[in-house]
Amino acid sequence: MDLDNDPPVPANLPDDGLVRRAKALACTAPLQSLDAHKASLEGIDARGYQMSQLALHAIDQVTIAMDFDHGADPERVIRQLTRYAGLQQPQHTEEEHRRIAEWVLNKLINVGTVDRGFRQTCGRIDQNGEYRTFPFSFKLIEEGAAGGKLHLRTTDEAINVLVGALDTDVESSQVAAEHKLRNLVERGRLDDAKVAAEQARHRTVQYGELLRRQLDATRRNVRTVDWETEVPDLLDAALSHIEGRYAMESQILAHITKRRDEADNPRYKQQAADLVVIVRECLGRHMRLQKHVQSAGAVFRREQDRQEFSGPPQRAALDLFGQLLVPTLGLKVNEALPVLAGYFRNATPPVPPDAVSLTTVVSRLLRSGPAEPPAGAPVPEPQLHFGVDTNAYTPEQHLLADQVLALGDGPRLLSSLMAEARELADPALARLVLHRAGQAFGTSIGESVRAGAGRVLLAFRTGHELHDPDHGGDDLLLTHALVDRTTAPGGPDEPTRPESEENP
Known part of the structure; x- marks a missing residue:
């Protein structure tokens, strides 16, 4: 093979597809590394556990459980993972299954890092025809708080890992998933239709997350969100999406219900019943999404009025756990002491002196001293009782x-x-x-x-x-x-x- 005679690689090589696939592969790296590092678990023989499947199951459970206003309960996710781990290795104890579940969930959250994020290196050809690498940062499961309770949310990257795609348009992928589901139901392939229905449900969650992030950014700082063009277009697209998906899913639900009632095969009837549950959940999510879309304008106006009169933005608070405690615990004592001393030196506000002027000093020096305390407690008046004269002798x-x-x-x-x-x-x-x-x-x-x-x-x-x-x-x-x-x-x-x- 003569490489000298091959044509040169064009500078404008359309490698966007390659970059998307590289990102998709990078998002699966944390899941694949679980099986490679499961031997590091102390006191547990983890060789029989399929960690990547446990991770996918965890992402699935968090995605299904989270809603627009709240996320998934961590304890509930751990219980579900514990049961799934028990099916993989029934000879192990319940405590070992729970330790495996907690380890997998912590790895997906990336506990132990400052920002709880993953970083992978990807590359692409720039405009000059040179290949350059760039860091690709992402998260799979994020922690949040609502109502004083901790909850979990999956990111777009995690949902893309779950359905096997990345950086695709949410609306187009949702339409494709709905048509695929309808086609599979009409052809009677309910096993494949269930998989398509689950993917459609995940895309619905992802679409709601787009709107939720825009509203959260608005509540933090309304100036960072484009409410003139970007968000109104998103709201219009969301309403059109809900209208179209609701009509499509209502037809699919009627068709599946009819197939379920007419089926004689018990397995087919059960598959149709599962599909009914999933499609009804999708309809419910669309209705909740519509409620938030309709109230988005009111949120923008309320936040605009509040932030207009709230003064300049304040500095973000320090994350003591993630930015100070966890990194410091990894240092030696002689290295950690200067870090902690610098933090407390900067975190302690200055104390103003009591006397800030000469007149204050003079007035305090001429002030009379405090009154002397009494010598002792007041002596109470005795209560005298005159006894009866009892003469012993007559x-x-x-x-x-x-x-x-x-x-x-x-x-x-x-x-x-x-x-x-x-x-x-x-x-x-x-x-x-x-x-x-x-x-x-x-x-x-x-x-x-x-x-x-x-x-x-x-x-x-x-x-x-x-x-x-x-x-x-x-x-x-x-x-x-x-x-x-x-x-x-x-x-x-x-x-x-x-x-x-x-x-x-």
Whole structure:
């Protein structure tokens, strides 16, 4: 083969088809890499799992579940993937199936990267006839939030992977899918018709996503969306699309329903019933799409009024998880500390000083100090309660005690006096005598003389033990001492002397 004689490659080679196919192949690369990296799963023998099929199933479930206003529930998608993984490897445990499902879903979201996107290198021939490569960035499943809950949405690239095309016009592909579905139903090929119906449903979702993204961009910044030409043309095309597809799908639904009712083969009847469900879901999606198309103009006017008076646009908030935490966790400690220190240094707002002028400083210096706190808590007024005077001994008992303590002819012991008191048949009298004897033991003679007493009862310790059945201690010797008032100190003509100089 002589390469020198071959004609040169023209500079204007129409390679758009090649680029589209290269992009389509690039979008399938994340799915194909799942089977190549499934051995990296620790603790699970993943060799029997078909990861690419699990990924396609995940994209299918998310696409079917998402609507114009909300996406798919991640937990529900994981449960469906878990069941599908259990069918592939029934000998494994439920926990292993769930770990496989979570791993596949995270790989489709591309968890662990900053922007959750995939990048592949593609090439094309430019206007100068030179082949140049360019990066092709795309996503398969995106995370979002609505009503405080996390949800998932598939992108156009994921839907194109699902139906086997890329960068095709949504409207033309939808029309082709509808005609293909109608032709297959009329020919009775319900297996192929089900596949075509599912593809038509996916295209319907993709068409609604185009309008949703335009409205979301309008809510963020109305100036970034062309509401003069692009969006009005899109809304007109959407209304025409809904009108045409609704008429086509209504005819298909009537035809399938008739085939289902007339069929005798149970398998054929079940296939027709499945088609009825799918086509009815497409009709419902078209009605919801029509509702949002009709309200798009009101959304534009409302957002235009709101943003016109909301001031200049603000800076986008930092994604702490995706832009700071995840990249920092992949660094070493000595490399991560400067990054975190720089973030907190820039994220902390400056604190203005308390005194910003000389007059403020002077006024604060001349300000009187705070009042001194009280020395203590206020003392509450006591609540005094006067008790009842409870005299333990009656006057009669005091008279009997005086008789006992008269001592008769001379000094007597306390033990004999208490025995005499018990003979008077009063059990409290002996205790009263003991009490009076105790007072006599500690009596001050001077106080008795000043009080005008003519005789003083005195008690002295004997050094012997008191013999009594109820009381113990030292026995006392009791006696009386007479007071001579003529020589007593403290008279009117003589000053009072100290108690130590007083003589009875």
